[in-house]
Amino acid sequence: MHAFLGNAQLPSTPRGDRLEFSEWYAEVLRSAEIMDVRYPVKGMYVWLPYGFEIRQRVVEKLRRKLRETGHEEVLFPTLIPETQLKKESEHIAGFEDEVYWVTHGGLKELDEKLALRPTSETAIYPMFALWIRSHADLPLKIFQIVNTFRYETKHTRPLIRMREITTFKEAHTAHATEEEAEEQVKEAVEIYSSFFDELGIPYIASVRPEWDKFPGAEYTVAFDTLMPDGRTLQIGTVHMLGQNFARTFEVTYETEEGDQEYVYMTCYGISDRVVASMIAIHGDERGLVLPPDVAPYQVVMVPILKKGVRRKILERAAEVEEMLREEGVRVKVDDRDMSPGRKFHYWELKGVPLRIELGARELEEGTAVVFRRDELERETYAFEELPDVVPELLEDIAMELRKRAREKFEKGIFRTDSPEEARRLVGEGIVETGWCGSERCGVRMEEEFGGDVLGTPYPEEDTEFERCPICGETAEYTVRIAKTY
Amino acid sequence: MHAFLGNAQLPSTPRGDRLEFSEWYAEVLRSAEIMDVRYPVKGMYVWLPYGFEIRQRVVEKLRRKLRETGHEEVLFPTLIPETQLKKESEHIAGFEDEVYWVTHGGLKELDEKLALRPTSETAIYPMFALWIRSHADLPLKIFQIVNTFRYETKHTRPLIRMREITTFKEAHTAHATEEEAEEQVKEAVEIYSSFFDELGIPYIASVRPEWDKFPGAEYTVAFDTLMPDGRTLQIGTVHMLGQNFARTFEVTYETEEGDQEYVYMTCYGISDRVVASMIAIHGDERGLVLPPDVAPYQVVMVPILKKGVRRKILERAAEVEEMLREEGVRVKVDDRDMSPGRKFHYWELKGVPLRIELGARELEEGTAVVFRRDELERETYAFEELPDVVPELLEDIAMELRKRAREKFEKGIFRTDSPEEARRLVGEGIVETGWCGSERCGVRMEEEFGGDVLGTPYPEEDTEFERCPICGETAEYTVRIAKTY
Numbered sequence: 001m002h003a004f005l006g007n008a009q010l011p012s013t014p015r016g017d018r019l020e021f022s023e024w025y026a027e028v029l030r031s032a033e034i035m036d037v038r039y040p041v042k043g044m045y046v047w048l049p050y051g052f053e054i055r056q057r058v059v060e061k062l063r064r065k066l067r068e069t070g071h072e073e074v075l076f077p078t079l080i081p082e083t084q085l086k087k088e089s090e091h092i093a094g095f096e097d098e099v100y101w102v103t104h105g106g107l108k109e110l111d112e113k114l115a116l117r118p119t120s121e122t123a124i125y126p127m128f129a130l131w132i133r134s135h136a137d138l139p140l141k142i143f144q145i146v147n148t149f150r151y152e153t154k155h156t157r158p159l160i161r162m163r164e165i166t167t168f169k170e171a172h173t174a175h176a177t178e179e180e181a182e183e184q185v186k187e188a189v190e191i192y193s194s195f196f197d198e199l200g201i202p203y204i205a206s207v208r209p210e211w212d213k214f215p216g217a218e219y220t221v222a223f224d225t226l227m228p229d230g231r232t233l234q235i236g237t238v239h240m241l242g243q244n245f246a247r248t249f250e251v252t253y254e255t256e257e258g259d260q261e262y263v264y265m266t267c268y269g270i271s272d273r274v275v276a277s278m279i280a281i282h283g284d285e286r287g288l289v290l291p292p293d294v295a296p297y298q299v300v301m302v303p304i305l306k307k308g309v310r311r312k313i314l315e316r317a318a319e320v321e322e323m324l325r326e327e328g329v330r331v332k333v334d335d336r337d338m339s340p341g342r343k344f345h346y347w348e349l350k351g352v353p354l355r356i357e358l359g360a361r362e363l364e365e366g367t368a369v370v371f372r373r374d375e376l377e378r379e380t381y382a383f384e385e386l387p388d389v390v391p392e393l394l395e396d397i398a399m400e401l402r403k404r405a406r407e408k409f410e411k412g413i414f415r416t417d418s419p420e421e422a423r424r425l426v427g428e429g430i431v432e433t434g435w436c437g438s439e440r441c442g443v444r445m446e447e448e449f450g451g452d453v454l455g456t457p458y459p460e461e462d463t464e465f466e467r468c469p470i471c472g473e474t475a476e477y478t479v480r481i482a483k484t485y
Numbered sequence: 486m487h488a489f490l491g492n493a494q495l496p497s498t499p500r501g502d503r504l505e506f507s508e509w510y511a512e513v514l515r516s517a518e519i520m521d522v523r524y525p526v527k528g529m530y531v532w533l534p535y536g537f538e539i540r541q542r543v544v545e546k547l548r549r550k551l552r553e554t555g556h557e558e559v560l561f562p563t564l565i566p567e568t569q570l571k572k573e574s575e576h577i578a579g580f581e582d583e584v585y586w587v588t589h590g591g592l593k594e595l596d597e598k599l600a601l602r603p604t605s606e607t608a609i610y611p612m613f614a615l616w617i618r619s620h621a622d623l624p625l626k627i628f629q630i631v632n633t634f635r636y637e638t639k640h641t642r643p644l645i646r647m648r649e650i651t652t653f654k655e656a657h658t659a660h661a662t663e664e665e666a667e668e669q670v671k672e673a674v675e676i677y678s679s680f681f682d683e684l685g686i687p688y689i690a691s692v693r694p695e696w697d698k699f700p701g702a703e704y705t706v707a708f709d710t711l712m713p714d715g716r717t718l719q720i721g722t723v724h725m726l727g728q729n730f731a732r733t734f735e736v737t738y739e740t741e742e743g744d745q746e747y748v749y750m751t752c753y754g755i756s757d758r759v760v761a762s763m764i765a766i767h768g769d770e771r772g773l774v775l776p777p778d779v780a781p782y783q784v785v786m787v788p789i790l791k792k793g794v795r796r797k798i799l800e801r802a803a804e805v806e807e808m809l810r811e812e813g814v815r816v817k818v819d820d821r822d823m824s825p826g827r828k829f830h831y832w833e834l835k836g837v838p839l840r841i842e843l844g845a846r847e848l849e850e851g852t853a854v855v856f857r858r859d860e861l862e863r864e865t866y867a868f869e870e871l872p873d874v875v876p877e878l879l880e881d882i883a884m885e886l887r888k889r890a891r892e893k894f895e896k897g898i899f900r901t902d903s904p905e906e907a908r909r910l911v912g913e914g915i916v917e918t919g920w921c922g923s924e925r926c927g928v929r930m931e932e933e934f935g936g937d938v939l940g941t942p943y944p945e946e947d948t949e950f951e952r953c954p955i956c957g958e959t960a961e962y963t964v965r966i967a968k969t970y
């Protein structure tokens with residue numbers, strides 16, 4: 001273990017309001033060695049080994065879910081020719097202020113400018129047009145995990161708003177019928193739901209309002225979670241593209257009857273933000289708290305060495321290590337020449353779910369002290385129990401993190417039909433109120449309440465609200481508003 | 486399984502001379518669905534699912550080897566500021582004709598141009614300067630697996646010469662002393678050797694001549710393999726950087742005595758070319774032949790269905806599948822509605838190491854027919870033997886591929902002290918001859934023999950040659966010359 005950022009320090013600030021959360025977040029990324037922000041390009045950062053390993057485990061989990069549901073993995077080039085990127089007019093209108101352009105190769109100006117992909121629809125769909133011939137080729141379900149680029153003008157922040165999104169999983173599908181595409185949207189929502197559930201990240205899914213949908217989509221379902229400062233973070237999106245891109249890129253198929261039809265398409269994405277929200281939601285004043293599934297080490301063992309029994313304690317530690325490894329637990333013995341207290345502190349900061357302390361007393365009693373990172377509590381177990389107890393505890397921690405986060409999340413959702421209350425509560429969390437459905441009232445709400453419209457519940461549900469708080473007309477929908485990242 | 490490129494076809498050409506190999510290679514990439522070359526940017530291609538999975542297994546193998554030897558994985562940004570890239574003068578001189586430049590973000594011209602990394606020394610070493618404080622921080626050994634970009638003006642070709650190298654594993658290390666850095670060069674050579682060995686890729690390691698070393702390095706050790714058309718392909722490089730970059734980027738450490746010293750550095754890389762050479766070297770007129778270690782499926786089962794026993798045959802296939810899976814074998818039952826002959830053809834093209842054929846006769850006799858892709862031969866085994874036999878056969882195939890490739894490789898190395906013979910043999914393979922060691926004679930050899938100087942043997946060995954064939958002076962070295970990719 002190389003110390004990339006020097007000695008780890010306790011985050012200096014508690015969490016709570018916006019500034020405090022912001023400081024806590026920056027400090028925990030630094031001291032737990034997730035990312036180094038000192039790279040000399042704004043909005044671009046360096047993944048450090050510990051952070052990188054967490055990222056890899058998160059990525060692998062997502063990859064597995066996609067493969068199990070019949071998605072095939074591909075890899076497209078990073079660069080998209082200008083004419084191709086600009087072919088779909090709504091799409092480019094949504095991205096043109098944010099696209100990085102490559103104009104030169106060596107000292108020579110390129111014949112055609114090349115865009116660093118902001119997302120890959122316009123790279124992928126022309127190939128779909130080549131790959132799809134007949135109904136037998138459908139559905140086509142692919143994904144890739146790549147870096148994408150956005151020239152962000154807003155305040156940048158590691159894993160939340162970056163100019164190079166280092167981890168963008170984007171899936172793209174094509175279908176014969178609209179119904180099948182709608183089913184695919186549902187499948188995507190299910191995949192993402194179970195993915196976030198397993199990481200203990202609470203969310204709500206909303207249909208984004210017209211003015212905030214994906215450029216070129218028919219509609220967008222978005223997953224939002226709530227950060228500790230009361231702002232929402234969009235952590236996943238699922239887009240119904242209809243036949244829009246199919247028409248632009250001539251993606252057609254031959255039906256069983258021999259006709260040529262345009263395919264229906266969907267696409268859906270998840271980025272580094274899943275790691276950001278996992279850190280922000282589970283973390284505490286001691287640092288990271290990692291879900292056991294994605295923790296680089298699930299158990300760290302700290303031998304409390306004492307003269308005379310030193311060798312025996314280390315032997316016992318090696319024994320426990322072996323026992324746990326056989327149970328498939330990722331375990332590490334920390335035998336560095338450092339006080340136990342500093343090691344406790346170090347691994348708490350790094351969010352390791354369980355710590356096992358082994359000293360002279362435990363050796364004598366045939367026990368071990370097990371410390372839970374989530375509850376910050378110790379319990380003593382008999383030595384032989386460990387292979388049973390540890391996997392159970394890890395599962396329990398996962399459930400506990402999820403439950404705790406969900407409870408907190410629910411408390412951050414407010415329902416009101418009073419405009420005054422809505423205005424007051426936006427910023428505390430997500431406000432739900434009635435909506436007539438008009439864009440005019442939606443935009444007015446954003447102005448008056450001081451937040452962004454997240455959209456209406458997905459799946460659709462009847463609203464409990466009677467009136468639109470802006471125009472006073474009948475509420476057709478429940479609408480969600482929050483301050484957003 | 487979606488058929489991305491339509492029905493797979495037998496490669497239409499045998500292999501042999503340059504044109505034939507070229508056609509075979511393009512055809513096999515296409516028909517085995519490794520890469521789609523129809524992406525509309527020159528030198529940039531699309532990895533298809535089957536190719537991508539092979540790539541992933543190759544990458545994982547390399548990643549494991551690096552982790553086991555204490556390398557930590559990081560991920561740096563893609564873009565490098567112009568001033569930083571240009572800081573090391575020799576380095577930028579070597580790359581400046583090949584760098585892609587990002588000049589605009591949205592509609593706005595950037596304050597400073599950003600390079601798409603051609604390689605990451607100049608991105609990484611300024612961070613080394615921040616990370617390394619004292620001797621206790623050394624050695625520092627990191628790696629990343631990323632895409633890199635070169636504006637190639639030569640003929641581009643998938644996996645061999647691309648403008649976006651989609652898979653570039655680059656390791657970077659820093660050490661307190663020159664000796665430790667030299668040891669690191671040796672470790673890197675060992676890691677790469679065992680990596681290529683396990684994939685059955687034969688190679689020689691050479692110290693590149695001064696005029697062909699890595700820009701900014703003290704010396705470069707390169708691995709070359711031999712393609713079927715007699716040209717060599719550079720598949721890995723290890724660079725001793727000395728204190729060169731350390732001085733440029735101020736990478737210093739405090740010694741035990743309290744002095745500030747520059748570190749010694751090394752870096753080493755492997756790219757997509759390892760996949761290219763694996764395909765080219767093991768493949769045959771039926772298509773791919775994959776080393777079992779990296780084959781997406783190691784065994785494919787083709788049930789030969791017959792009315793009456795159809796259900797029983799499928800049950801037996803499922804039984805075998807289960808048995809083999811328990812042995813850790815990656816196995817697939819191909820129950821598509823297609824003739825067995827077409828399935829044979831399909832999976833041979835895809836290079837699956839073993840095929841198991843199960844029909845009425847085998848069912849009755851309690852046997853299975855096992856077909857080896859490398860030898861194109863069938864053998865019958867008792868049903869119960871399969872869990873033992875299959876893993877053994879897979880191991881044997883790996884060894885056989887390696888042995889066969891090594892034998893062919895050795896036949897492509899020629900030793901001669903006659904200039905006429907050297908001229909004749911360059912193009913058939915690698916020519917070894919004497920060399921006085923002067924750059925003048927080296928360059929003359931390139932002109933006269935019509936090849937490139939690969940360099941001198943690594944590790945260094947006494948030459949068996951007496952004279953330099955150009956100047957007639959005493960040969961100080963053995964030198965290697967070949968036509969290269």
Ligand SMILES: [Zn+2]
Pocket residue numbers: 435436437438441468469470471472473
């Ligand atoms: Zn209204």
Ligand SMILES: [Zn+2]
Pocket residue numbers: 920921922923926953954955956957958
């Ligand atoms: Zn000479």
